[in-house]
Amino acid sequence: MLRNSKACRSNCPINFVLETFGDKWTLLIVRDLMFHNKRTFLEFMESDEKISSNILTERLRRLEDHGIVEKNTSPNNRSSFIYTLTSKGADLLPVMLEVTAWSAKHDSSTNTPDGFLDAFNSDRDGVISSFRSVINTDRK
Template sequence: MPEEFPCRTHCPINFALESFGDKWTLLIIRDLMFKAKQSFGDFLSSDEKISTNILADRLRRLEQLGIVSKATSEKNRSKSIYSLTQKGRDLLPIMLEITRWSGKHDPQTHAPDALLQRLEADTPSVITQITAGWDAS
């Protein structure tokens, strides 16, 4: 990310909102973080049905912000593969807290009860388990 990130103010909440605060950006981060999605086509297949122009824009922005990196697929040279950078991975505790909060307040949540119980009881162990999978890949 450039040293001077252009945003309205550098209030921490505003900075976060301008970096990843729209719904599509968070859903792309979710798909990378928890659903092992990596390609443009993978993201398009998400239940929320993002449009191609919005997806391209958000991926480009995430890359510019240093939250996502883009590489050429080794299996298909015409395909781009996206992955979270360390800056993107640093969003894990926030994403888990959003999951925990949603599980508590959305009576129709799709979050598994076992995950919600683990997040309530011991979030650090959930973080350790998820990041261990990242380190293995």
Template sequence: MKRAVGKSTCPMNMFLEVFGDPWTLLVLRDMLLVGKRRPVEFLDSAERISTSVLLDRLKRLEAANLVARVGSGERNQVHYVPTERAVDALPVLFEMALWSMEHEPHAQPLDQVITRIRSDPDDYIAEIRAELDREMSESAGAGR
């Protein structure tokens, strides 16, 4: 993603430029932890993202090299997969979830996700990476 000349290079600012709106984080959550890939799947989340906002966030995530668009140009054939860069953000996303669990009394996480984050986050990330590797291998094989 190109940066405008003169913009702050503060690491926190740069992080917020990529991840600084709720929809971006929720799309990544659904992609990385729930396995959603097709735009129609994201529309079925409890947060009720609109189609236009979803497509905008997917474009932004693609421009930031956090997701890759896969499939033909036909609407129902396109899906998105998280990149290594997105997976590398998982420890930060995990810490945000744990903070919310401790400080927000109404937080209701996916129990199996929080259990995995608390018990062995590194192993959980390794499993997510392995699943993405399998998924990408299958996609590459299908394209032959």
């Protein structure tokens, strides 16, 4: 189920991301892959926001369907799966950092690391490329 492509509402680029990320959970999985180096089902389950397992299953499958995440069996433990970002998924980095900057500016209770906003504002390209080199998209 859900493997078929849904009819899209329009060809607007903003709408396009909403078709994949227009819910409360999907982007948190991308965040965990991108910034917290999480890779397994149980690791995603442990996030502060407490996603439930049926929703996580469905969202991982959808991300895989959309070519944002890749699923492979773990080399050392064959009952475990390893999820990684594809390059299409990793391309979301600038979006994620702009979102982070916006929240850091407008939400006083956000836990963005100290100095992030200043560094991002003064050397955006540098911050992006240093994050980019750290994002793990290895498959193995």
